[in-house]
Amino acid sequence: MPHVVQAALEVGYKVQLLALTPRPYLAKIKMVEAKLDNPLGIIWSLKVFRTTHIAFAGGIHLPDKARQGLIRFANGNGAPVGAGGSGPVGDAELAAIGSVLKKMTGADLIGVHELSPDLLAAEGTIAGPALADEALVAASYTLSVARAIGGLDIGQAAVASGRRVLAVEDIGGTDALIARVGELRRTGLAGDGATPMVLAKAMKPQQPAFADLPAIGPDTVTHCAAAGISVIAVEAGRSLVLQRAALVEAAARHGVSVIGIKLADA
Known part of the structure; x- marks a missing residue:
């Protein structure tokens, strides 16, 4: 995480960190606690910051309830989740969240390797x-x-x-x-x-x-x-x-x- 933040700062980005888990303080950046059960709060933080690019960094484990909530949000609150609406979705289906973030914030999603190619x-x-x-x-x-x-x-x-x-x-x-x-x-x-x-x-x-x-x-x-x-x-x-x-x-x-x-x- 610090490596990616530093890479973003070095290429001239102003950085905001939306922390889904507790993180140590990092100098020169704005840190905001984000909660997966409040996706609209995350969208609001991104829009207030006038975010132009979003990069996901670090791992996180999502329980079934969180997965269902996120995919419902991505599909417009009320669309079925999982195959036939029967249950939780896998990681690949959660990629739909990226399209929602782009649509609601206008920000482009980039990989951490695009900020720091030396990580590849x-x-x-x-x-x-x-x-x-x-x-x-x-x-x-x-x-x-x-x-x-x-x-x-x-x-x-x-x-x-x-x-x-x-x-x-x-x-x-x-x-x-x-x-x-x-x-x-x-x-x-x-x-x-x-x-x-x-x-x-x-x-x-x-x-x-x-x-x-x-x-x-x-x-x-x-x-x-x-x-x-x-x-x-x-x-x-x-x-x-x-x-x-x-x-x-x-x-x-x-x-x-x-x-x-x-x-x-x-």
Whole structure:
């Protein structure tokens, strides 16, 4: 978050931060507490600030009630939610919120990578030891699995060993996925073979680029090392590498390889 704010300030934007969760004070910017159950309040804050561009930064977990409220707001309060109006919607359907923000404020939605292109993962080795050909094949396969579950709007990440899928990300997020794999390893169900375990993260095929790009940081490396995952693969050009210097240091310390891979359908 501070990196993105600084990037916006450096290119000349006046910045307002609408904080959905508690945030430490950041100098030179206006901070406003925003509540998802009050979308009109968010619209009002954006209009009063005369917002010209909106960038989403940071992760947030949305319970079903909040999802239903947001999609109803996006569809004009009263439109059905979910398939056939039967229940909560997935992350991809929440992209409709972007169109509403544009219509009601006139502001353009931009991705954090547009403000700070250096956050994007490049193709090739990002940190840690270089991978042998066999490990590269395994990493590419795991990344394809991550893309496949993204197509079902389940999550953005998967863990595999060779061509054996061990676990995929659900609403618990990446940290919960890594923790589950660590438990599988501790009980002897995974991670005891010669093939390394790989965590892969890819952008969902149907998601807009202005929000929720796959991201990794130094904590991802540390958690993977604790779970016995020795390779992290991300979709090059469509994933964010946060706190890069600290991530490189953590990867070197734990011997975790971090690599960016292009997907053929990108």
